[in-house]
Amino acid sequence: MSxxxxxxxxxxxxxxxxxxxxxxxTAVASAPDHDHRPVGLVAQQEQxxxxxxxxxxxxxxxxxxxxINSEEGLLDPAxxxxxxxxxxxxxxxxxxxxxxxxxxxxxxxxxxxEAGSTDVTLLHAGRSSQDMHATxxxxxxxxxxxxxxxxxxxxxxxxxxxxxxxxATIVPNYTNGVxxxxxxxxxxxxxxxxxxxRDAQRIREAYARVDRSAMGTTVLNGTGWPLDRQRMADYxxxxxLVDNAYDASQISxxxxxxxxxxxxxxxxxxxxxxxEDVLTQYAQTRPWIxxxxxxxxxxxxxxxxxxxxxxLLNDTRSEASQAVALAQGPVFQTHNITPGxxxxxxxxxxxxxxxxxxxxxxxxxxxxxxxxVNPERALEEINSDWTASQEIADILMRDxxxxxxEGHHVASEIVTFARSKNIGPLxxxxxxxxxxxxxxxxxxxxxxxxxxxxxEFRAALDPVAIVNNRTTSxxxxxxxxxxxxxxxxxxxxxxxxxxxxRREHVAAALAELDEDFAELxx
Numbered sequence: 001m002s003x004x005x006x007x008x009x010x011x012x013x014x015x016x017x018x019x020x021x022x023x024x025x026t027a028v029a030s031a032p033d034h035d036h037r038p039v040g041l042v043a044q045q046e047q048x049x050x051x052x053x054x055x056x057x058x059x060x061x062x063x064x065x066x067x068i069n070s071e072e073g074l075l076d077p078a079x080x081x082x083x084x085x086x087x088x089x090x091x092x093x094x095x096x097x098x099x100x101x102x103x104x105x106x107x108x109x110x111x112x113x114e115a116g117s118t119d120v121t122l123l124h125a126g127r128s129s130q131d132m133h134a135t136x137x138x139x140x141x142x143x144x145x146x147x148x149x150x151x152x153x154x155x156x157x158x159x160x161x162x163x164x165x166x167x168a169t170i171v172p173n174y175t176n177g178v179x180x181x182x183x184x185x186x187x188x189x190x191x192x193x194x195x196x197x198r199d200a201q202r203i204r205e206a207y208a209r210v211d212r213s214a215m216g217t218t219v220l221n222g223t224g225w226p227l228d229r230q231r232m233a234d235y236x237x238x239x240x241l242v243d244n245a246y247d248a249s250q251i252s253x254x255x256x257x258x259x260x261x262x263x264x265x266x267x268x269x270x271x272x273x274x275x276e277d278v279l280t281q282y283a284q285t286r287p288w289i290x291x292x293x294x295x296x297x298x299x300x301x302x303x304x305x306x307x308x309x310x311x312l313l314n315d316t317r318s319e320a321s322q323a324v325a326l327a328q329g330p331v332f333q334t335h336n337i338t339p340g341x342x343x344x345x346x347x348x349x350x351x352x353x354x355x356x357x358x359x360x361x362x363x364x365x366x367x368x369x370x371x372x373v374n375p376e377r378a379l380e381e382i383n384s385d386w387t388a389s390q391e392i393a394d395i396l397m398r399d400x401x402x403x404x405x406e407g408h409h410v411a412s413e414i415v416t417f418a419r420s421k422n423i424g425p426l427x428x429x430x431x432x433x434x435x436x437x438x439x440x441x442x443x444x445x446x447x448x449x450x451x452x453x454x455x456e457f458r459a460a461l462d463p464v465a466i467v468n469n470r471t472t473s474x475x476x477x478x479x480x481x482x483x484x485x486x487x488x489x490x491x492x493x494x495x496x497x498x499x500x501x502r503r504e505h506v507a508a509a510l511a512e513l514d515e516d517f518a519e520l521x522x
Contacts, residue, residue: 050095052143054103054347057136057236059091060510061215062112063517064235065123068228070520074126079119084520086116103347105129126218126225130249133345134214139236140347141256142210143506144354145263146499149203151358152267153495155365156196160488162368163189167481170464171288171378172387174277181390182382182463185373187476190484195270197488200495202263207502210256213238217245220340235513237506250340257330257350264357268323271364275317278367282310288378289371297370312370316363323356382463383426386415391460392452400451402441410440425461430454 050056066084069075075083090111094101102108106129112120166185173183213233216223222245233241242248281287290310291297297312330353333344344350382388389411396407413436418428437450452460459465470477474484 052140053101054136054140055094055101055108057139058102058105058108058132059087059094060236060513061132061135061232062087062108062123064215064232064513065127066520067235067513067516068231069123069125072226072228074225074227075122079122080520082116083120083123084517086112086120088521089115105132126216126223126227128218130219130340131214131217134217134242134249134253135236137253137345137347137350138210138212138214138238138256141260141350141354142207142502144351145203145207145210145260146502148264148267148354148357148361149200149207149495149499151361151365152196152200152203153492153499155361155368156193156200156488157492158365158368159189159193159196160485160492162371163187163193163481163488164485166373167478167485169373169375169378170382170467171373171375172382172385174280177280179381179385179387181387182467184467184476184478184481185378186481186485187467190481190488192270192274193488196267197491199263199267199270200491202266204495204498206256206259206263208239209252209259211239211502212242212252213240214242214248214253217242217248220246220248220250235509235516237509239505254334254339254341254344257344257353258334260350261327261330261353264323264327264353267357268320268327268360271360272317272320272324274364275313275320275367278371279310279313279317282313286377288374288381290374291367291370292372295370297366312363312367316360316367319356319363320360323353323360326353326356329353379463384424386418386425388425388461388463388466389415391466392457395452395456395460400447402446406441406444406446410437413440428461430457433457 066075066080066087070077070080090108093099093111093115100111102111109121109124112123163186166189169185170182171185171188172179173181173188213229213236215232215236216227216229229241233239242252278289278291281289291312293308297310329349330344337343390408392411392414393404393407396402396410397404402410414428414433417432417436418424423429433452434450438448441448450457467476468478470480474480
């Protein structure tokens, strides 16, 4: 994307400099309403598929138990058709609009008995609500992790493509809240993308730990019934078993919400950091980055007509804060309780934590798509201060042998003098640079005359040259930025494939279970 115009939109077109007056003067009549944002994405499920809630998974567990135990000889073959029919009736009744869908074993089982007889309780051989609940909690949480991963990928892709559009945009970067050095906006954005990539790694790692079946561990020490735990895990789409029966419902099931909460915390912190960095621009009278006005992004103050309040940024920051707050819940709930207690295990609470992280990411995606960058103003901001001054010290050391601290002292004295005279780097007299250098190195073994020509001195303060001439791996030079963009795209594609594979694995397992269960019903 060209950066020759004063304002560059991050979507698909350029706003000319002449249009910037219109951009700043357009008023939005009311504050934005972002209730349309997706919370808890369910893109992986068709509308006609059942909701995979606790009731759904209790039904699947019972279906798998019926199939496996009948084939393993743990159920009387004569009773199997009746048990299967009773279970199917409960499933069908639960699918009716407004129907009861109990979420606990003790509430589900009476429906089975009512649909069949007490014979259906033969299914409960070697089972407990402990391992059944631990299993459906893991099944639901792994699906929420995939939803979080999907939104993270969507937002990260927007971020990476925004970087690709701004490889030639040079902006000031800040440390300790103060302008520090020039950078390409693409390189800065790719830094944020790297943080989100680590969040994606955390999701994949956590998924592997959550994607383990507790079925067959009963309360905490296994059972005397010869249950086929691996086959049960396969039918429910789990990648592995929880090996230790005590761990299954007493340790790991309490640990999962805490780990997922830590991932949501990281996602929210990364989102909030980005938003805050943009928000600081709104305190300036002439920002170099803003939100596109209108479309619910900004709203006019009710009292001060000049103000364009960044509603979208504020909302997204608030959503990130809400995610951080909710994500601490499992930590406090797990703290100072004995193993296996239900405090941190509530499905609705843990779902809300993940949904809050998804909402923060969805809000950030909107922010990224609404950003308007003014490259000329960004360059002016850089050149209004001495953010390029370190380059003088680097050149004096790299090309002329001065110790860095002595070169740093020269550059620092130039900056001090310039600020005392209100002189910017573009106007700084070369003769003053020569004088300050001579005074700074007096009494040392360094050459008494500034070893930079005037042309070299001016080039050392060129922010575009500084950014483009970096040579280290991971630097801001165009070749490295292009490499990082390409690799980021590859990682996002791989992450999309991973999400699809995990969902297809579960779907295939449940489809096989449905097929085998249907044969029992005749």
